[in-house]
Structure formats: structure tokens, C-alpha cells
Amino acid sequence: MADYSDIRGYRVKYLSSDPTLNSSTEGQVWYNSTSGTLKSLVQIKAWSAGGNMTTARYTLAGTGTQTASIGMGGETPGSPNTNATEEYSGYAWTAGGNMNASKKEMGAAGTQTAGLIFGGIAPGPTLLNTTEEYDGSAWTAVPGTLNTARRTFDGSGIQTAALAFGGYIGPAYSNATEAYDGTSWTSGNPLITTRSNLTGAGTQTASLAYGGQPGPGAPGTTATESYDGTSWTTVNSLSQQRYAAAGDGLQTVAFSAGGYSGTANLSATEEWDGTNWSTSTSMGTARRALIGSGSRTAGLVFGGVVTVATGATEEYNSNINAITKAAWASGGNMNTGRQALSNAAGTQTASMAVGGNAGPPFTPSSGYLNTSEEYNGSSWTTGNNLGERTGYSGNSGTQTASIVSHNFIFNGTPPSLTPSTSYEYDGSTFSAVNNIAGSGRYGVAAFGTQTAAVAACGSIVPANSVTESEEYDGTSWTVGNPTIVERQRTTGTGTQTAGLMTAGFDNGPAVSYSPATVIELYDGTSWTAAAASINDGAWQRASFGTQTNALISGGNASPVRLNSTELYDGTAVSSNANLATGRAALGGAGTVTAGLVAAGDATPGSAYSTATEEYTEGSEAITASTLTTS
Amino acid sequence: MALFIYGTATNTGKGFFTAEDRRNFFLRGYPGDVWVVGNNEKGALWLAEKNGVEKTKSEAQTIVTAEVDAAKAAWDANNVEGETAEAKEQRLGPRPTDITLP
Numbered sequence: 001m002a003d004y005s006d007i008r009g010y011r012v013k014y015l016s017s018d019p020t021l022n023s024s025t026e027g028q029v030w031y032n033s034t035s036g037t038l039k040s041l042v043q044i045k046a047w048s049a050g051g052n053m054t055t056a057r058y059t060l061a062g063t064g065t066q067t068a069s070i071g072m073g074g075e076t077p078g079s080p081n082t083n084a085t086e087e088y089s090g091y092a093w094t095a096g097g098n099m100n101a102s103k104k105e106m107g108a109a110g111t112q113t114a115g116l117i118f119g120g121i122a123p124g125p126t127l128l129n130t131t132e133e134y135d136g137s138a139w140t141a142v143p144g145t146l147n148t149a150r151r152t153f154d155g156s157g158i159q160t161a162a163l164a165f166g167g168y169i170g171p172a173y174s175n176a177t178e179a180y181d182g183t184s185w186t187s188g189n190p191l192i193t194t195r196s197n198l199t200g201a202g203t204q205t206a207s208l209a210y211g212g213q214p215g216p217g218a219p220g221t222t223a224t225e226s227y228d229g230t231s232w233t234t235v236n237s238l239s240q241q242r243y244a245a246a247g248d249g250l251q252t253v254a255f256s257a258g259g260y261s262g263t264a265n266l267s268a269t270e271e272w273d274g275t276n277w278s279t280s281t282s283m284g285t286a287r288r289a290l291i292g293s294g295s296r297t298a299g300l301v302f303g304g305v306v307t308v309a310t311g312a313t314e315e316y317n318s319n320i321n322a323i324t325k326a327a328w329a330s331g332g333n334m335n336t337g338r339q340a341l342s343n344a345a346g347t348q349t350a351s352m353a354v355g356g357n358a359g360p361p362f363t364p365s366s367g368y369l370n371t372s373e374e375y376n377g378s379s380w381t382t383g384n385n386l387g388e389r390t391g392y393s394g395n396s397g398t399q400t401a402s403i404v405s406h407n408f409i410f411n412g413t414p415p416s417l418t419p420s421t422s423y424e425y426d427g428s429t430f431s432a433v434n435n436i437a438g439s440g441r442y443g444v445a446a447f448g449t450q451t452a453a454v455a456a457c458g459s460i461v462p463a464n465s466v467t468e469s470e471e472y473d474g475t476s477w478t479v480g481n482p483t484i485v486e487r488q489r490t491t492g493t494g495t496q497t498a499g500l501m502t503a504g505f506d507n508g509p510a511v512s513y514s515p516a517t518v519i520e521l522y523d524g525t526s527w528t529a530a531a532a533s534i535n536d537g538a539w540q541r542a543s544f545g546t547q548t549n550a551l552i553s554g555g556n557a558s559p560v561r562l563n564s565t566e567l568y569d570g571t572a573v574s575s576n577a578n579l580a581t582g583r584a585a586l587g588g589a590g591t592v593t594a595g596l597v598a599a600g601d602a603t604p605g606s607a608y609s610t611a612t613e614e615y616t617e618g619s620e621a622i623t624a625s626t627l628t629t630s
Numbered sequence: 631m632a633l634f635i636y637g638t639a640t641n642t643g644k645g646f647f648t649a650e651d652r653r654n655f656f657l658r659g660y661p662g663d664v665w666v667v668g669n670n671e672k673g674a675l676w677l678a679e680k681n682g683v684e685k686t687k688s689e690a691q692t693i694v695t696a697e698v699d700a701a702k703a704a705w706d707a708n709n710v711e712g713e714t715a716e717a718k719e720q721r722l723g724p725r726p727t728d729i730t731l732p
Contacts, residue, residue: 046649049641059723091644125721152720168720216716244723264727267658284647285659289723307661307701307726312641317649327645578644 012038021622026320029627038627043318045281047269048325050300050313051092051578055084058305059152061108061117062291063248064088066298066315067574068112070096070134071291073120074104077309080123085139087112088300088313089575091325092564094535097138103128107155107200108291109162109180112136116159116180119167121151127170131180133159144184148176152244154200154209161204163188163227166212168196173215177232179204189231193223197243199259199292201272202251205229208272210256213243219262224277226251238277240268246292246301253296255280255316258304260288265306271296271318283314321620326577328565331596331612332379338369339601339608342395343446343491343542344587345402345425348594348614349377352399352425353587355390355407356599358608368410372425374399375596375612386423386430392489394446395587396453396472400427403450403472406458408442422477424450437477438468445492445501450474452496454522457504459488464508469527471496481526487516489539489556491588494547497524500568502534502552503541515539515557519568521547532573534566542588542597549592551576551615554600556584561602565615567592583609593617634732635667635674636690639682651676658732661697664690666731691731701726 013019013030021041029040053071060074067090076082081104085096099117106120106128115134122128129149132139146164153167153174160182167174175194178185191209198212207227214221222237238256245259245266252274259266267286270277283301290304299316303309317323334353341356354372368389373380390407397403405422420440423430441458448454451474460466467482483501490504499522506514515537519530538555541562545551548570555562563582567574579597586600586609595615602609634656640663647657655668655676665682667673677684685693705725709718719725 044649044653046652048649048652049646050644052641052643170720171716217719260724262724264729281652282658284652284657285641305723306659307697312659313643323649325645325648 018624021320021624023320039624040627041320041622041624043320044322045316045318047281047283047314047316049284050302050315051088052313053086053093053302053311054095055082055086056309056311057082057303058289058309059104060291060303061106061120062293062302063108063110063115064112064293064300066090066294066300069293069300069302070112070115071302072096072099072108072117073102073106074303075309085134088302091575091577093313094575097134099132099139100141101128101130105151107153107164107167109155109157110134110159114159116155116162118155118162118164118180119146119150119153127151131185144180146178146185147187148174148178150174150176152196154198156200156202156207157204163200163204163207165191165200165207165209165227166195166198173213177227191232192225192234193221195221195223195243199245199247199256201247201249201254202227206251208249208251208254210238210247210254210272211242211245211259220245220260224272236276238270239279240266240270242266242268244288246290246304248292248294248299249296255292255296255299255318257283257292257299257301257316258287258290269316280318285310285312285314287312320622322623324619324621326616326618328577328579328613328615330580331598331614332375333610333612334373334380334599335382335610336369336371336373337608337610338599339585340391340408340540341585341587341599342390342393342404344375344589344596344598345395345397346399346589348590348596349375350399351375351589351596352383352395352402353598354386354395354404354425354430355393357391368408372430375598380598380612384429387432388421392442392459394444394453394455396446396448396455397425397450401425401450403433403453404430405436405446405453405472405477406442406444406455422472434476436470437479438470439466441466441468441488443489443504445490445504447492447494447499448472448496454480454492454496454499456483456492456501456522456527457487457490459507465504465506469522483520483527484529485516485518485520490516491541491543491552493543493545493550494522498522498547500543500547500550501527502543502568503539503555505539519573530568532568532571534568534573535575536562536564536566538562538584540585540601542586544588544590544595545592551592551595553588553597554579554583554586556601559604561604577615579613581609581611581613590615632669634687635669635677635684636687636731637665637667637677637682637684638663638690638693639665639677639680642680646680647676660690660694660729660731661701662693664694664731666690687731694729694731698726698729
């Protein structure tokens with residue numbers, strides 16, 4: 001039997017501590033004399049559940065990466081074909097632009113923002129030779145058509161340099177190859193093995209074709225072929241016969257997952273290293289007619305047939321990093337359920353929220369609150385009262401030094417609306433300070449510190465949104481430059497010189513409850529619109545973080561209470577981990593590393609929530625494995 | 631001790647099972663929201679945390695078989711006049727096959 005030195009060319013090292021762990025350490029074995037353990041750095045291979053597609057479907061097409069894919073078309077339960085596109089963020093699927101025609105069994109290439117789809121079959125049934133291009137939001141039918149209309153084939157490459165190969169042209173199976181240059185398709189040399197329902201990976205000039213069904217009634221094939229831009233060459237075969245499987249990657253590093261063997265759905269996974277296929281860990285659920293995207297080290301599969309169509313998504317990771325996705329976990333409940341409470345100033349382990357509405361019914365005893373609560377990272381403790389019963393307040397600063405302002409005041413019946421008051425909190429008591437300088441209003445975006453805060457926009461009587469903006473310097477409020485977009489029940493985070501505001505809605509004489517998705521950035525003087533906008537138009541959302549790294553969560557998209565979370569990284573917006581409980585008018589605090597939301601309106605007409613959720617950022621860590629005898 | 635725990639649980643998507651879960655215990659999904667889980671503490675905890683309902687192997691097999699039988703019946707009933715068997719398989723994919731739980 002070969003020993004370690006024969007395999008690796010090294011002897012097992014005797015070290016007092018683990019070596020630096022990186023890709024160059026992968027595969028090494030060493031003895032840690034301090035812990036007395038034999039250790040190694042090996043690839044971790046595992047499938048995990050991704051977000052479910054909104055619409056279960058099979059025989060769909062897809063392309064992209066593990067964190068930015070699109071899935072389109074396919075057959076849906078109760079409806080033969082769909083033209084719907086969904087976009088995956090690494091966390092959840094959201095609707096994209098519809099294709100120009102309903103179809104299934106297409107080929108696809110490119111990325112989530114520059115996709116290409118070609119061929120397939122339309123209801124009728126009609127074999128298609130059409131091509132469509134995706135720009136990240138809409139599909140455009142382009143003049144270039146395949147020379148051979150076909151279905152159940154695959155493609156590779158990018159939007160401007162794609163390859164199509166194999167397929168079913170009814171009643172014959174095809175080995176035809178065609179290349180797309182961004183304008184037109186040109187026939188190339190055919191596959192060696194004619195087949196349909198095959199899988200492809202790679203680029204236009206360096207592709208890989210594997211698996212598939214070589215003829216009517218035949219079981220899946222293991223045949224693998226490599227394309228050099230001119231012709232196909234047979235290379236080492238898959239271990240598992242399969243067709244209607246998923247896979248993606250490059251000519252030299254690819255994966256194959258699921259499919260149908262000819263007798264059963266498969267969950268088996270194989271990795272291609274450029275020379276050989278090797279068996280890896282199995283998917284969670286066996287299925288066929290699914291689609292794959294991504295790479296051998298970060299793959300994605302979605303859709304397919306178990307016995308009926310599924311929207312299940314699975315993510316494949318095969319690398320030396322142990323990946324932990326960002327996630328929300330339950331925290332300690334607030335003592336009093338409420339909505340429209342103030343933003344929760346502070347951090348995940350030291351925050352404070354005040355006021356809010358505990359109704360219905362709206363009575364002095366069960367309506368708006370003057371109570372505050374403090375969170376210590378595990379439980380909420382009721383604190384001292386504010387002088388007035390408030391809601392929709394701005395709250396900027398920390399648990400021990402915040403400024404609460406722009407309060408909706410409701411001290412009794414009938415309600416009195418005097419939203420000009422302002423209070424400082426010192427960690428124990430609230431003290432009235434100078435009134436705000438601008439119009440009396442509530443539902444502002446508030447951020448900064450007790451001595452350098454900003455409050456922007458809001459609602460004035462009767463319910464009109466405004467663009468007013470104010471700064472607080474620890475003593476008094478000063479009116480600043482107006483914002484770009486009129487809005488209220490908005491949210492903000494950051495500092496007085498680097499702040500962010502988004503969400504909310506515009507309302508007034510000329511517009512009625514129009515959700516605002518523009519992100520506005522404040523530099524201490526003026527507001528500018530960010531290039532990116534949030535995806536979910538909603539109000540009463542929570543936000544926390546910085547101007548260049550902020551999370552926006554929950555919200556009211558009436559009547560729906562959102563559980564979505566969006567991450568703005570200073571450049572773009574992407575979906576992030578969903579809240580366990582969708583809700584609006586919640587409080588938020590913390591950072592994108594360790595955030596917090598609390599309370600809110602989870603179900604219209606029902607008791608307001610006491611629930612707290614804590615956000616933990618995702619991470620990747622290289623961890624050495626301890627070798628044991630069991 | 632039995633090798634597996636059988637149960638039903640709805641796949642809620644992201645986080646329903648994690649890579650760490652897959653390393654900690656056997657996990658395999660089947661039709662009818664049936665999940666076969668490695669019979670260890672972490673596997674049992676996973677099923678409980680997912681609001682799963684534990685089943686006997688026989689009960690789980692019955693659910694899976696019923697799902698497969700329903701899919702077979704739907705496949706058999708979905709016909710187009712004059713269509714060949716080959717064309718039907720191209721249109722619908724292969725006829726569902728029996729599944730035996732481990």
C-alpha cells in the first residue's frame with residue numbers, strides 16, 4: 001500500500017502548531033504535537049438547501065453563478081410552459097423579466113445580467129430556433145436564429161460567444177454544434193456521440209459535454225466530450241449513467257448532479273478535474289429535469305421533477321473553506337408588543353427602543369406607549385418612560401446616549417398631533433431638549449449620534465410627505481438641504497457626514513402612497529441619489545449599518561409584511577437572508593456584522609409582535625480536520 | 631438501533647438543511663415531503679427543529695408510494711391521440727418509477 005510520502009511526495013510533518021491554512025496547504029497531513037492530533041486540510045464537499053423558487057418547474061433553463069443565477073421557462077404544474085424568469089441572489093428567488101415566449105427545454109449561456117437563451121419548444125408543440133438576450137431585467141428577441149431548431153440540448157459560453165450542442169429534433173436526436181457570435185449562429189463540427197438531455201459547461205472555445213440520452217428509450221450515457229473551439233474529443237466518462245441532469249463549470253473543472261439513470265431519479269454528484277470524474281457527496285433530494293449553474297466549487301441546482309415539479313434549490317460547495325451563510329436567529333422577546341416604535345438605537349447587544357403603538361384598540365391605555373426597553377443581547381428590560389406617548393419617532397445614537405425626535409404624539413382622546421418635541425436619553429432618563437427646527441412631522445429617517453444626528457423627510461399633517469432635512473449638534477436642530485425624494489415612514493442609517501436613507505412612500509396632493517426605492521446618500525451637506533435602488537418598494541422598514549454597508553429589512557408592502565432583507569454595499573443592492581417573521585414598522589439597530597430587529601406589525605389586525613431577531617453576517621473559515629480512526 | 635429516522639417536513643428553502651447538517655448526519659429527501667435522516671442526536675434534533683412529524687418506515691414508505699402512484703396515474707392519463715410512446719416520453723419525461731426507502 002502506498003504511504004503518504006508516496007502520494008504527496010512529503011513526509012508527515014511534526015509541528016507544534018497548525019501551519020498557515022490556505023490553498024497551498026490543501027491535502028497536507030501533519031501531526032500537531034501540542035494537541036497530540038493528526039490533522040489535515042481537506043476539501044469540504046456538501047449540499048445545502050437554497051431558497052425555493054417561487055414557481056416549481058422542470059425542463060427549465062438557467063445560467064449564472066451560485067449567488068447570481070437566473071432560471072427561466074420550463075413546465076409548471078397545471079400550465080404547460082411558462083415564460084417567467086426568476087433571479088437568485090444566493091438567498092432567495094425574485095421575479096425577473098418574462099421571456100418573449102413561453103417555452104421549455106432551451107439552451108442557455110451567460111450571466112444573470114447578460115444572459116442568452118436559445119431554442120427549446122413552445123406550446124403547440126413547436127420546435128424553436130429563436131434566441132433571446134437578457135440584460136438583467138428584460139429579455140429581447142434578437143434576429144440570430146439557430147440553424148437547427150432543437151430542444152433538450154445544452155449550451156455554454158457567454159451572451160456574445162455561446163455554443164449550442166446536441167438535443168432532440170423530433171423524431172431524431174442531434175449531434176449538431178453551433179456557435180453564436182452575438183449576432184448569428186454558425187454550424188461547427190458535431191458531437192461524437194449523438195444525444196439529447198445532455199449537460200454542458202465551459203466557454204465557446206473550451207466546452208465540455210457530458211451525459212445525456214443517446215437514443216429513444218436508452219438509459220443515460222456516461223460519455224464525456226471536450227471541445228477546443230473546432231472539434232470534439234472523447235475524454236474520460238462519467239461514473240454514473242445519467243440524462244436530464246444538472247451541471248456547470250468550465251472545461252477543466254465542472255460538476256454533474258442529479259438526473260435520470262434510465263430507471264430512477266438520481267441524487268449522485270460527480271466532480272470533473274479536467275481529466276477524470278470523481279464521485280462526491282449526494283444532493284439532498286434525487287430529481288431529474290433540473291438545471292445547474294455555477295462552478296465545481298460553488299454550484300447551484302434548482303427545479304426539476306421528484307415525482308411532481310419542485311422549486312427546491314440546493315447549493316453545492318466543494319472547497320477548503322467552511323461557509324456559513326448570513327442568518328437571522330431569534331433573540332429575546334420585547335416585554336410589550338408594539339409597532340411604529342422608534343428605531344432601536346445602539347448595537348445588537350446594547351440597544352434601546354421607545355414608544356410605539358401597542359393597540360389596537362387605540363385608547364390611551366393600550367394605544368401609543370411612553371415606555372422604553374433596553375436590550376442586552378439576550379433580553380429586554382423595561383426602562384424609564386418618555387414624557388409623552390409617541391410613535392414613529394427618530395432615534396439616533398447609542399443605548400446610553402441617544403436623541404429621540406420627530407415624535408407622533410398621542411396622549412389621549414382625541415389624539416393630539418404635536419410632533420415637534422425632542423428628547424435626549426442618557427441610558428436612564430429622557431430629558432426634553434430644544435424642539436426640532438423644521439416642520440412638525442414624524443416617520444423620519446434618523447441616524448447618527450446624540451451629538452451629530454440627522455432626521456430627514458417624514459409626514460406632516462394631514463399625511464403629506466416632505467423633503468425636509470435637519471441636523472442636531474447636541475444642543476439644537478438646524479434645517480439643512482432638502483432630500484431628493486419626498487417620502488415618509490422611511491428609514492436611515494450611518495453618520496451625520498456619511499448617511500443613507502431609503503424606503504418609505506410619497507403621499508400628497510399629487511401622489512397617493514407611492515413606495516420609494518431610491519437610496520439617498522448624505523455627505524453632511526447635501527443629498528445625492530445612489531446609482532442602485534432597493535428592490536422591494538415598501539415603507540416602515542428597518543435599516544442598520546453604514547452608508548456603504550447597510551441592511552434594509554422587513555417593511556410594509558400593503559397588505560404584505562415583508563421578511564426580505566437587502567444589502568447595499570455602497571455600489572449595488574442584493575438580497576440577503578430573510579427574517580423568520582415578515583413584519584413592518586419594526587425597530588432596527590447594529591451593523592451588517594451583528595444586527596438586530598425587534599417588534600413590529602407582522603399580521604394586519606393581529607397583536608403586534610414582541611419578537612426580536614438577531615442578524616449574523618456570513619463567513620468563510622479555513623479549518624483543519626482532525627484525523628481519527630473511526 | 632435503527633440506522634434512520636423517518637419523517638415528514640416541509641422544505642422551507644434557505645437554511646432548511648445546511649452543509650453542516652449534511653456533514654453531521656445522513657439526509658435524503660423523497661416525494662411527499664418525506665425525509666430520511668441519520669439516527670443520531672443531531673439528526674433527530676434537525677427533524678424536530680423543522681417541525682417534522684416522525685413516521686415509521688412503513689408509514690413513510692406508504693406516503694412515498696402514494697406520491698409515486700399518483701404521479702404514475704397522472705403520467706398514464708396524459709395522452710395525445712396518435713402519439714407514439716417515444717414522443718410521449720419526450721413530452722413528459724420517463725414514467726415515474728417505484729422508490730424504496732432505505
